[in-house]
Amino acid sequence: MRIVSAALALVLAASLPTLAADVSKAPPQGAYKAVSSLVKLPDFLPGMGQLFVDPATLPAGPFLAYDHDGKLVSTIYMLPIKELNPDRRFDALAAPGGNVDHVDVYYNAGHPGVEEPHVHVVLWHVPVSDQARVAK
Numbered sequence: 001m002r003i004v005s006a007a008l009a010l011v012l013a014a015s016l017p018t019l020a021a022d023v024s025k026a027p028p029q030g031a032y033k034a035v036s037s038l039v040k041l042p043d044f045l046p047g048m049g050q051l052f053v054d055p056a057t058l059p060a061g062p063f064l065a066y067d068h069d070g071k072l073v074s075t076i077y078m079l080p081i082k083e084l085n086p087d088r089r090f091d092a093l094a095a096p097g098g099n100v101d102h103v104d105v106y107y108n109a110g111h112p113g114v115e116e117p118h119v120h121v122v123l124w125h126v127p128v129s130d131q132a133r134v135a136k
Helices: 002-020 128-134
Strands: 050-053 063-066 072-080 102-108 118-124
Touching: 072 128
Parallel strands: none
Antiparallel strands: 050 063, 063 072, 072 118, 102 118
């Protein structure tokens, strides 16, 4: 029982920084920086939105994506293809934006900031019908 209690306490303690930071509106609190200030990318990427990331979490993220009104729409992970193998795990990836409506997973050949081929894992915090908020 002590082990279970200790494990639960550890999980809750690890969650506190994520829960404490308000990420619902851009710019998010904490160590997050606009991706466009870190690499040569536009401030707003059609289909993704305005991205923020804690540089210490690169390349995987989480990247927080916001619509034109600065409202959080998704959390994105960028997982390098070469690291998706039996010897590597991506455990306990946080969803700092809270509830997830649905998830998209797709391949990306690379771009500034994450140059090598990777998979985007997109945790949408809005319904499919609201994804249009970042389409253009």
